[in-house]
Amino acid sequence: MKKDAANCLDVVLVVEDEEAVLRTFQEWLSQGNLGVELLTAADAETALRLAAVNKIDLAILDWNLGSGINGLDLLEDLALFHPGLTAILVTGYANQATPLHAMRMGVRDYLDKNQELTRETFLAAVKKQLDWIRPVKRQRNFFEALKAFRDNVGQAVSWMDSSHALVEETRSKEVIGHLLNALLSLAGGKEAFLLMDNSDSSEEKPLCFGREGIPRSEAVPFSNSFAGQALGMGKRIYSLRIDATSSNPLFTLQEFEKGHAHALFLPLSLEGIRGVVEILDPGALNEQEKQALEQGALLGADALRLVGKLEKSEAVILEALKQAERITLEAELGSAAPGAGKVIENALAQSGVSRAEIDFLEMVRHLSRDHGQEALNACGEMVRAVRKLLSGNSEVPGE
């Protein structure tokens, strides 16, 4: 079964060169119901080998590991594999330890072998560190997962973007081209066009596709065209003379219809989009040929529907991925509080504090953090001097 990264056991590494002590620690931890996975090593080399292949959350290290190496040295080496590793040092020489250096290395507790090292005190110390580690670990896991997800999404977006751009036009283009050529060939006509609703146009002028499969121009609206009439008739195949209807106030000739005598229309059932194939000057068709044309139009409509669905689903997935990418990026930048950056920006805007003022204060804060009170005092001096200069007033109130 795949391990859930967020819920996997905490891994505790115990390094102790005295076999009896190691066994005792092992027993205590096994029986302590702490929900941990236990790794043990009797020397530094084994410990480092384990650290190289395992993720370690807490290290319990003996101070004196023999061979001239101590627990703190080992911790320094372990930190190469697991930066920020938390450790408990077990020592008989607590007073000899260098607490500051040890703390910097990640040692968060000491257990003194010579003073009341019992099962209870040992487990209490381990539990205390695990309680500290677990939320931090959860957060770390979350951000690692988030980063991995965002990386994957980023890759997917770039892949979808390029494939979408590559495929979108050619797919419809090819299907429309094949459909018109096939129907034209069956009908024995002079030219064939596909008229379809233009979803981007509010004027309801249909798009007109030629046999090359790309939109040529906007066509006469269905309200005034023979194609619209064909759609309204609800027939699978509809033919009429187009040269003798110029006086009919209901109809306007399409540009491509001019100079032609007859037209044959094959309405396409396209789920919410109106479409009709128009074939100019078709040959005399027998019933069998008409049926073949009807079947061809049905198949063509299926193909167009499929292409439409593919393109629509690709567009939806792409949008979802882009959304996910935006959200995860924001979550990463805003650390633990996704969207916090925006909240702060809004608060600043409302407070009237400018971005430049915030940046200046930030610079002062960095100086103070890096160089202490002296840097802060120097900044104060400079501010007073500038104010004096600008106001021309020698009396400057104290800061």
Add this chain to the structure above:
Amino acid sequence: MSDFNAPGNAKFNLQEALETILRGDWLTDSRWQGEGVRVAILDTGISPEVLQKKHGANGTTLEPMECVVLREQEIVPSQGKASSPHGTVVADILLSHAPRARLFSADLFGSRAGSDLDLLLRGLRLAMDTWQCKVINISLGLSENKVLQPWRRLQLLQVLEEAYQRDILVFCPAHNDHPTIRSYPALFAPPLFSVNKGFLDDLLKFRYRPWQGVEFAGHGQASLAPEGTDPATSWATAQVAGMATRLVSAWPGIKPFEMKTLLYWISESLGKREK
């Protein structure tokens, strides 16, 4: 002879009505032109401008028309545009018979979403409840494969039966390839008027011909339809509906079965005239 045939003021009396009809003078009487009759056209929308221009040229002033487009979630004014010329051809036929009728048009074709049946049901409710129309012309049919679920057919039947009980006359075309392909609502013939196309040589001619779920056959040509096209059930339906609209102007409260009886007798009388 009583003055029962003065438009709009008479209680329907079958015997007197038949006498009037068989005399034949109603065909040319200017009072029988659909005055006061509200007619709904559930179709592809209509173009009032084209209709006013055409009928205005004959000296007729048409009643104001109300035109809307039914969309998935809303009903919007049509702005004088139709989704296809089809509905205007239907309206022209109706006005040719009954130029004083008031037309209400619902464009069921302008929506790119929603099922056809849903739009038709909404159109029927609009015509029955909001517009209070006496005559409803539906020249668009739904082939059987578009209304496969029995409960959906029942939904449609219930609305049509309600129309029947409210004395509303609903006219529907058989499929153009009837009986190879059958379509709704025409298949619900008893509560409505289902019409097939006939090869008749006169606008006023139609036939009573109960056959394969369809009762009437009307003239399948239209003056505004593109030339060279085959007869169509859409036009035949509007021809019979137009004829009925004229009769409604004489008997506004006429019931569907009474209208069917009159149409039956008219078709017989016209048949005699044909001889």
